[in-house]
Amino acid sequence: MLELANIRKAFNQGQHNEYWALKGIDLEIPPARVNVLKGPSGSGKTTLLTILGCLARPTEGRVRLKGEDISGLPERFLTEIRRSTFGFIFQQFNLVRGLSAIENIILPGYPTGTPRARLVERAEALLADMQLSHRRDAKVEWLSGGEQQRVAICRALINDPEILVADEPTANLDSKLSAEFLAILRRLAEAGRTVILTSHDPLVVESEVVDRVYSLRDGRLIEVVDTRRAWP
Amino acid sequence: MIFQPAIIALLLAAGLSLAMLATASPFAVQLIRHWDLGSGSERQLRLERLTYLFSMMVALVCGLQVLSTLLFVFNADKMSVMFVGAMCAVGALNANAYGFPALYAQLALFFFASTWLAINRLDNQARDYPLTRLKYVLLLAYAPLAALVLYLQFNYFIRLEADVITSCCGSMFSEEADTVASEVSAMAPRQAIALFYAGLGAAVLLALWHWRGAGRRVWSGLAVGASSVVAFFAALMGIVAFVSLYIYEHPHHHCPFCILKPEYDYQGYLLYIPLFAAAAAGLAAGVLTLFARRPSLATLAPQASARLAGIAAAGFALFLVVASFMVLSSNLILLE
Amino acid sequence: MNRWIEKQRHLIDFTASSLARRKGKSLGLLVVYTLLVFVLASVSLYTHALRNEATRVLAGTPEVVLQRLIAGRHDLIPPGYIEKIGRVRGVQKIEGRLWGYYYDSVLKANYTFMVPNDRRIPEGEIVVGPALERSRGLAEGNGISFRAYSGELHTFIVSEVLAHESELVNADLVLMSEPDFRRFFAYPDGHYTDIALWVANPQEVRNVGLKLINALPDSRPILREEVLRTYASIFDWREGMMLALLSAAILAFGIFAWEKAAGLSAEEKREIGILKAIGWETGDVIAMKFWEGFLVSLLAFLLGYVIAYIHVFHFEFALFAPVLQGWAVLYPSFALTPKIDGLQVATLFVFSVLPYTAATLVPIWRAATTDPDTVMRG
Numbered sequence: 001m002l003e004l005a006n007i008r009k010a011f012n013q014g015q016h017n018e019y020w021a022l023k024g025i026d027l028e029i030p031p032a033r034v035n036v037l038k039g040p041s042g043s044g045k046t047t048l049l050t051i052l053g054c055l056a057r058p059t060e061g062r063v064r065l066k067g068e069d070i071s072g073l074p075e076r077f078l079t080e081i082r083r084s085t086f087g088f089i090f091q092q093f094n095l096v097r098g099l100s101a102i103e104n105i106i107l108p109g110y111p112t113g114t115p116r117a118r119l120v121e122r123a124e125a126l127l128a129d130m131q132l133s134h135r136r137d138a139k140v141e142w143l144s145g146g147e148q149q150r151v152a153i154c155r156a157l158i159n160d161p162e163i164l165v166a167d168e169p170t171a172n173l174d175s176k177l178s179a180e181f182l183a184i185l186r187r188l189a190e191a192g193r194t195v196i197l198t199s200h201d202p203l204v205v206e207s208e209v210v211d212r213v214y215s216l217r218d219g220r221l222i223e224v225v226d227t228r229r230a231w232p
Numbered sequence: 233m234i235f236q237p238a239i240i241a242l243l244l245a246a247g248l249s250l251a252m253l254a255t256a257s258p259f260a261v262q263l264i265r266h267w268d269l270g271s272g273s274e275r276q277l278r279l280e281r282l283t284y285l286f287s288m289m290v291a292l293v294c295g296l297q298v299l300s301t302l303l304f305v306f307n308a309d310k311m312s313v314m315f316v317g318a319m320c321a322v323g324a325l326n327a328n329a330y331g332f333p334a335l336y337a338q339l340a341l342f343f344f345a346s347t348w349l350a351i352n353r354l355d356n357q358a359r360d361y362p363l364t365r366l367k368y369v370l371l372l373a374y375a376p377l378a379a380l381v382l383y384l385q386f387n388y389f390i391r392l393e394a395d396v397i398t399s400c401c402g403s404m405f406s407e408e409a410d411t412v413a414s415e416v417s418a419m420a421p422r423q424a425i426a427l428f429y430a431g432l433g434a435a436v437l438l439a440l441w442h443w444r445g446a447g448r449r450v451w452s453g454l455a456v457g458a459s460s461v462v463a464f465f466a467a468l469m470g471i472v473a474f475v476s477l478y479i480y481e482h483p484h485h486h487c488p489f490c491i492l493k494p495e496y497d498y499q500g501y502l503l504y505i506p507l508f509a510a511a512a513a514g515l516a517a518g519v520l521t522l523f524a525r526r527p528s529l530a531t532l533a534p535q536a537s538a539r540l541a542g543i544a545a546a547g548f549a550l551f552l553v554v555a556s557f558m559v560l561s562s563n564l565i566l567l568e
Numbered sequence: 569m570n571r572w573i574e575k576q577r578h579l580i581d582f583t584a585s586s587l588a589r590r591k592g593k594s595l596g597l598l599v600v601y602t603l604l605v606f607v608l609a610s611v612s613l614y615t616h617a618l619r620n621e622a623t624r625v626l627a628g629t630p631e632v633v634l635q636r637l638i639a640g641r642h643d644l645i646p647p648g649y650i651e652k653i654g655r656v657r658g659v660q661k662i663e664g665r666l667w668g669y670y671y672d673s674v675l676k677a678n679y680t681f682m683v684p685n686d687r688r689i690p691e692g693e694i695v696v697g698p699a700l701e702r703s704r705g706l707a708e709g710n711g712i713s714f715r716a717y718s719g720e721l722h723t724f725i726v727s728e729v730l731a732h733e734s735e736l737v738n739a740d741l742v743l744m745s746e747p748d749f750r751r752f753f754a755y756p757d758g759h760y761t762d763i764a765l766w767v768a769n770p771q772e773v774r775n776v777g778l779k780l781i782n783a784l785p786d787s788r789p790i791l792r793e794e795v796l797r798t799y800a801s802i803f804d805w806r807e808g809m810m811l812a813l814l815s816a817a818i819l820a821f822g823i824f825a826w827e828k829a830a831g832l833s834a835e836e837k838r839e840i841g842i843l844k845a846i847g848w849e850t851g852d853v854i855a856m857k858f859w860e861g862f863l864v865s866l867l868a869f870l871l872g873y874v875i876a877y878i879h880v881f882h883f884e885f886a887l888f889a890p891v892l893q894g895w896a897v898l899y900p901s902f903a904l905t906p907k908i909d910g911l912q913v914a915t916l917f918v919f920s921v922l923p924y925t926a927a928t929l930v931p932i933w934r935a936a937t938t939d940p941d942t943v944m945r946g
């Protein structure tokens with residue numbers, strides 16, 4: 001599905017505070033699985049995730065999506081790919097305040113030029129799926145943390161992406177909500193979507209929902225473990 | 233110097249165009265030297281971001297040229313009362329040797345900018361941005377052109393002296409003032425009509441043909457480009473030589489500008505909008521076929537070229553229909 | 569194509585709602601922007617209306633006015649002059665005219681005394697312009713006395729007040745009969761102030777002028793077209809000066825717009841970051857910001873222009889009249905004829921929308937090129 005070959009990423013390149021956050025990463029993400037990147041703070045999880053999710057370009061190295069090399073693509077095309085292939089869930093949910101839940105959900109559909117009616121229809125189906133239909137027109141700042149999380153999931157799914165990317169998705173949730181969130185991820189993976197998340201929450205990393213764990217340290221991949229013995 | 237708002241506005245617009253293109257130039261040089269799409273270095277990312285700014289600037293310059301061409305012509309028309317013998321914009325533009333050159337330079341800048349935008353659009357569709365270097369080399373050439381526009385306009389305005397009552401004594405009567413030529417020289421109507429229909433007809437047919445062929449034939453693309461330029465001049469000549477006469481219903485008023493005025497129901501816009509759109513599209517269609525040999529543009533360039541040729545064909549055809557309609561519905565009898 | 573239109577609709581939707589969400593900031597910008605358009609449009613509409621007024625008034629005046637010069641100064645036309653001109657080809661009508669200025673020490677204002685050629689006024693009566701009606705509180709049937717330059721007091725009955733249209737020219741007018749005029753100013757019999765010539769064919773006017781100079785070397789023909797030209801350039805000059813003075817305002821507005829666009833609030837920055845992270849491209853954000861500028865400009869331009877229009881044509885330019893008009897003591901309060909012209913609108917556009925667009929270009933680009941991964945970094 002997604003392959004990285006010798007990925008390196010530098011910040012402040014060419015300046016005195018040049019810093020290599022990733023120092024040569026090779027990995028492969030299988031389709032329709034839940035993958036977790038773990039590692040201590042500063043180990044480069046988020047940086048790696050931005051590269052996997054086409055949010056940023058690696059300084060060096062190759063990224064292949066379904067066999068196609070996309071690492072040298074300019075932002076214009078990378079965005080196109082990202083829009084159709086990836087859905088994002090962020091730690092702080094990152095919903096646009098002042099807009100209603102449904103308006104937030106359809107935002108990623110705007111640049112595709114899909115008619116509003118179609119977007120709204122899809123968003124309503126997603127809301128229903130998350131048992132949130134009754135909060136459809138509520139402003140997002142009035143939603144509870146769990147509700148916001150689910151709105152963010154709906155938003156990530158509006159363009160029907162194959163891959164779902166989440167950075168520390170459970171950091172702002174209590175254990176019960178985290179468990180619910182993981183159950184949702186399981187459901188999505190079983191429906192054929194690939195899920196990639198970062199976490200240092202043991203609850204997530206050790207969850208039976210997770211298929212594969214990648215351990216990072218100091219910008220290097222040190223271990224890959226398949227946690228579920230029998231894949232369905 | 234005649235000091236009035238429209239003139240200040242024009243100089244402001246020309247100055248702004250120049251300022252934008254001039255500030256862009258050093259960055260364009262950087263871009264030409266360091267562009268390397270394969271690299272993920274921060275410099276490359278910065279350069280890529282800059283290209284967005286430059287596209288915005290050139291689009292603004294292009295829009296500004298359209299606006300200021302209109303402004304220039306209207307202003308000339310309004311100023312014509314100040315010159316002895318000037319009946320309309322033509323007379324005012326003839327008031328010194330810089331008037332028409334300034335107008336031509338503006339139009340040239342418009343066509344250059346519109347062509348650049350077409351190249352830019354094509355380039356942005358190919359994943360490897362194959363024309364970026366070329367685009368910025370071209371951009372470097374535009375700053376001097378913008379400077380020329382400003383120079384010509386400035387000289388035109390600074391050298392204008394209204395024939396006004398300046399002193400209260402002596403013979404201030406304007407007998408000494410040179411009367412300006414108030415008409416553009418025109419071709420004989422019969423020849424002009426032949427050239428007009430031949431030139432525009434050829435442009436329409438060539439563009440249609442290129443469009444039908446999905447833009448794959450390079451030489452038909454080049455023919456569209458060349459014929460669009462020819463048709464543009466044939467059209468202007470035709471407007472001066474006979475179309476305007478039919479609109480004014482006056483056998484001697486050869487003015488390409490008065491048709492834009494309310495007195496003539498703004499009919500000029502019906503002519504000029506399709507004409508300029510078609511000429512710009514046709515020119516770009518020709519230029520874009522040049523890039524069909526680049527691997528990443530092998531399908532994109534013909535596609536874009538064909539679409540532009542389609543626009544050009546439609547524009548020229550519309551222009552022909554509108555002009556013919558104006559001629560036929562006129563009460564003037566020019567040719568027996 | 570459909571997708572493109574649909575996308576632009578989405579972008580417009582979004583930008584309209586985000587303008588509405590930031591009411592304070594949007595309103596502040598709108599007010600300043602509108603104010604700029606309003607001031608510029610007021611000045612421009614007013615000078616254009618004045619120019620039109622002058623042109624309209626001049627349209628009724630003779631094509632050529634002949635003055636006599638002595639030592640470079642305007643002098644009376646002596647008897648026999650009109651006969652000397654005789655018949656000039658193309659001239660429809662020749663008339664000697666009588667008019668002069670009178671300084672009213674009560675109001676410290678100048679009036680124009682004139683003998684009309686197209687109407688007869690009985691002796692002892694006068695017809696006054698609207699300004700006199702206002703300032704001296706005159707009405708039909710009232711009597712008024714003027715002290716002549718000789719010191720004598722002359723009393724007249726006001727028989728009529730002139731219509732208010734084109735007050736610009738006849739505001740300070742006093743029309744009287746020829747005998748009254750000659751008596752009041754002690755004007756010698758047979759002399760005239762100047763001679764008016766009406767020429768039917770505009771092409772002939774210059775020829776007539778040349779013939780007059782040849783026939784009467786001590787005379788000066790003034791052509792109406794020359795007066796028109798002079799007026800046009802004077803009005804242009806005034807308007808240009810006003811705009812030059814206002815250029816500081818335009819510059820300030822440009823800086824203000826830059827600040828507004830550059831000083832994105834944290835909230836707005838976050839929003840753009842989110843949009844980019846969830847799949848908006850730099851070009852999409854630029855297009856969205858373009859629509860924002862378009863909406864704001866359109867609204868400000870329309871509002872400013874309409875308010876200026878009302879200000880000039882319904883409230884008689886009340887706010888700035890003293891600045892622009894200051895050449896007359898009696899302010900003519902004339903109803904200007906509303907007129908909008910394309911050149912003027914295009915010029916205004918360049919002075920208001922262009923500075924805004926230019927000033928926001930770089931800030932918009934900066935905001936739009938935010939890295940999509942910024943939202944991932946708290």
Ligand SMILES: Nc1ncnc2c1ncn2[C@@H]1O[C@H](COP(=O)(O)OP(=O)(O)OP(=O)(O)O)[C@@H](O)[C@H]1O
Nearest residue numbers: 011012019021040041042043044045046047048945
């Ligand atoms: N924009 C940037 N400029 C400079 N350094 C950066 C930038 N972004 C990240 N870094 C550095 O790169 C390293 C890796 O950061 P990253 O955010 O990927 O870590 P992380 O594993 O996600 O940590 P955490 O668990 O705290 O979120 C860190 O040392 C960080 O300081």
Ligand SMILES: [Mg+2]
Nearest residue numbers: 045046047167
């Ligand atoms: Mg992190």
